[in-house]
Amino acid sequence: MSEPLELFTDVLVLGGGPAATWAALKAAQAGADVVLADKGYCGTSGAAASAGTGIWYVEPDPEAREKAMASREALGGYLADRRWMVRVLDQTYEGVNELATAGRYPFPVVDGRPLRRGVQGPEYMRRMRILVRRAGVRILDHSPATELLTAADGSVAGAAGHRLQTGEPYRVRAAAVVLATGGCAFLSGTLGCHVNTGDGHLMAAELGAELSGMEFSNAYAIAPEFTTLTKTAYYSFATFYREDGSVLEGAGSRRGRSVIARALLREKVYCVLDRADAETRARMRRGQPNFFLTFDRLGIDPFTQRFPITLLLEGTVRGTGGIRVVSEDCATSVPGLYVAGDAATRELICGGFTGGGSHNAAWAIASGTWAGQGAARYAAALGRGANRRPATGAGGAGLRPTGTPGTVAHRDVVAAVQAEVLPYDKNYLRHGDRLAPALAALHGVWREVRAGLHGTGAEAVRTRQAAAMTAHARWMYTAALTRTESRGMHKREDYPDQDPAWRHRLLVGGLDEIWTRPDEVAPVGPEEFAALGSPGLAGASGAYLRAAS
Amino acid sequence: MIEIVSRERCIACDRCVEVCPRNVFDRGADGVPVIARQDDCQTCFMCEAYCPADALFVAPLAFPARPGSPLRDEARLAAAGLLGGYRREIGWGRGRTPGAKFAVGPELPATPPPIVTTVTERTEIGEGIGDTISDEVTR
Numbered sequence: 001m002s003e004p005l006e007l008f009t010d011v012l013v014l015g016g017g018p019a020a021t022w023a024a025l026k027a028a029q030a031g032a033d034v035v036l037a038d039k040g041y042c043g044t045s046g047a048a049a050s051a052g053t054g055i056w057y058v059e060p061d062p063e064a065r066e067k068a069m070a071s072r073e074a075l076g077g078y079l080a081d082r083r084w085m086v087r088v089l090d091q092t093y094e095g096v097n098e099l100a101t102a103g104r105y106p107f108p109v110v111d112g113r114p115l116r117r118g119v120q121g122p123e124y125m126r127r128m129r130i131l132v133r134r135a136g137v138r139i140l141d142h143s144p145a146t147e148l149l150t151a152a153d154g155s156v157a158g159a160a161g162h163r164l165q166t167g168e169p170y171r172v173r174a175a176a177v178v179l180a181t182g183g184c185a186f187l188s189g190t191l192g193c194h195v196n197t198g199d200g201h202l203m204a205a206e207l208g209a210e211l212s213g214m215e216f217s218n219a220y221a222i223a224p225e226f227t228t229l230t231k232t233a234y235y236s237f238a239t240f241y242r243e244d245g246s247v248l249e250g251a252g253s254r255r256g257r258s259v260i261a262r263a264l265l266r267e268k269v270y271c272v273l274d275r276a277d278a279e280t281r282a283r284m285r286r287g288q289p290n291f292f293l294t295f296d297r298l299g300i301d302p303f304t305q306r307f308p309i310t311l312l313l314e315g316t317v318r319g320t321g322g323i324r325v326v327s328e329d330c331a332t333s334v335p336g337l338y339v340a341g342d343a344a345t346r347e348l349i350c351g352g353f354t355g356g357g358s359h360n361a362a363w364a365i366a367s368g369t370w371a372g373q374g375a376a377r378y379a380a381a382l383g384r385g386a387n388r389r390p391a392t393g394a395g396g397a398g399l400r401p402t403g404t405p406g407t408v409a410h411r412d413v414v415a416a417v418q419a420e421v422l423p424y425d426k427n428y429l430r431h432g433d434r435l436a437p438a439l440a441a442l443h444g445v446w447r448e449v450r451a452g453l454h455g456t457g458a459e460a461v462r463t464r465q466a467a468a469m470t471a472h473a474r475w476m477y478t479a480a481l482t483r484t485e486s487r488g489m490h491k492r493e494d495y496p497d498q499d500p501a502w503r504h505r506l507l508v509g510g511l512d513e514i515w516t517r518p519d520e521v522a523p524v525g526p527e528e529f530a531a532l533g534s535p536g537l538a539g540a541s542g543a544y545l546r547a548a549s
Numbered sequence: 550m551i552e553i554v555s556r557e558r559c560i561a562c563d564r565c566v567e568v569c570p571r572n573v574f575d576r577g578a579d580g581v582p583v584i585a586r587q588d589d590c591q592t593c594f595m596c597e598a599y600c601p602a603d604a605l606f607v608a609p610l611a612f613p614a615r616p617g618s619p620l621r622d623e624a625r626l627a628a629a630g631l632l633g634g635y636r637r638e639i640g641w642g643r644g645r646t647p648g649a650k651f652a653v654g655p656e657l658p659a660t661p662p663p664i665v666t667t668v669t670e671r672t673e674i675g676e677g678i679g680d681t682i683s684d685e686v687t688r
Contacts, residue, residue, distance in 0.1 A: 016570075039570075040569075040570030040571060040572070041567065041568045041569065041570050043568065044568050044569070044570040044593070044595040044599070045570035046570075049570070049593070049595060050593035050594060050595055052652065052654075105649065106647045106649045106650040107649070107650075108649070108650055108651060108652055108653050109650075110653060115653060118652070118654070119649070120639065120648065120649045120652050122595065122598050122639055122641070123639070123647055123648075123649040124649075141567070142572050164572045165566075165572065189591075189592075189611045191591075191592075191593060192570075192591060192593045192595075193591070194570075194571055194589070194591035195570055195571070195591075224674060225674050226610050226611055226612070226674050226682055227592070227609050227610060227611060227674070228591065228592040228593070228609075228611050229609065233657055236657050236658055236661060237655075237658075237661070237662065238661075239661075239664060241669075245671070252661065270671060272666070272669050273666075274664045274665065274666035274667075274669060275658075275661055275662045275663065275664055275665060275666075276655070276665070276666075277665050279655075280655040283653060283654055283655040284654060284655055285638075286648070286651050286652055286653060286654070287652050287653060287654025287655065288652075288654060289635070289638035289639055289648060290594060290635065290638075290639075292638075293594060293607075293609055293634070293635055293638075294609040296631070296634065297608065297609045297620070297631055297634075297678075298609060298674060298675065298677050298678060299676075299677025299678040300672055300674075300677045303666055304666055304668040304669065304670070305669070305670055305671065305672045305677075306669050306670070306671040306672065307671075307672055307673075307674065308673060308674060
């Protein structure tokens, strides 16, 4: 092993997707020196880069904005906060326009007007990388962080990791850190999400950060069987069939996906996009060319041939749970640690439900912007020399076992976790009788992980991934068992109704011992929002959220 | 998963080594990158998008194609126009217009629209190219 690379900076951004690039860009524009360290290649890694995505981009017209805010509130179980919706819509509008002008993103023009409600991932992220580089950010590609560094006072002081292509360890000492490491899809194979193993959640929890909404972690997407190409939206044009050729009644891409899950437990399910007319077909191909790669290469005509499908877990990539946000600059409860994108809870704008893209894409832009700016302000307030504070590694599971190192292999850990979180009858179709034993099994895996999982160098990246997935699954199922009702995407067969007493967000945290507690900050639905008589967070104290805790 | 680095087409620019988000490639001794960690491939097609020589082919499967699969047959894939196909679709490369400029998808219906196609023969994954893909051969 060679000498560690050691860098000093004001703001360290971990991640390389939309939220990370917006955070790095905005921190740099605010005057901070910035290092961005990505697990893969900033520009291709993460859920957005390989997909096409809609963006929650709404013209600043009061009627349109009201409609946009109201559209998914009920689906999300009224756990969102309209004050956040207002500011996310504002910030997204500004950010997307900046992408068009400064970033020169080639948005389509329809009837003489630019259409800015969606982006193609490869083009979007290629341009974000250019913007970030142009702002002077130092990018470390193929440099997964394995742990955060912490100062004596408990604040975050940087991160350490491994450079996969040079084989050298690295440390970045920083005054502030933005976690934009994405959600966790448990290596299910859903498009572009192998880097999304919840590493940031584990690192944050090791410093004492709280999580929120982890019960909203069971999004599943439709893909042709044996493939990775998840694009559920296009299955709005599908009819679903059982193995015997009869129509699978009640199945659908939106409502009715659970019908597909139930059927898949028994038999193969087929579908054909027989509801797309010629014009729709042409638009589908222009809108999402990657959707057709699978079909073109396998010699399938998806419009006339029934083909088998599967459902792939998207976990907290498209679930809404994540690290808790405690202030409007997307700080966490750990001093100096900020969070953005899918690593953060998106309940503030989505409640307990979200589709792909849209709100998530908007949240990445807005939360990335605020986290980057917040981190830059925090670093400036600490002053020069803050990044020279003595700092020690905070990583536990997978790095520093409490027992004999090497008693368990990361592959076995991943397989054991997947066996509890991927099956439809455990995670999707939830019931206490199945969740409880699954959680008990996961606790057992964690004990083995904590005692004996160990790796160094590139192996440490894999042991940490396995540890992160184990922790993630335990937070998910602990929250899922605690919330004894059905709300948002969290549906309990044993508690099929929404219970008004549960209209609050649920916090979870801890590593060896997991705790839960209701969020002290109440959701702000349409009625509460109207009662506030305020257009948003303007005028609210900067500590409005912290004050409540 | 990534199946082909065409020795004939590769210009040894190492772009795929650089951009693969999963670090699947290693630099080859002779300049042609080698698929060093295929198991890590996430079938995201990004390497193809960035390859300036249309030298890569990612089979649209979540696991390696079987030996002898048509998805590993470079001559067949080239003849079918599938090498460089993704790059062409997204309009990347000299003289092309970015596909993003035309990417206006269909309006998504709130409820499924009526059926407009009547031919619905059934196919299994792989059948269309004369291949057999199933759990037995892949897991």
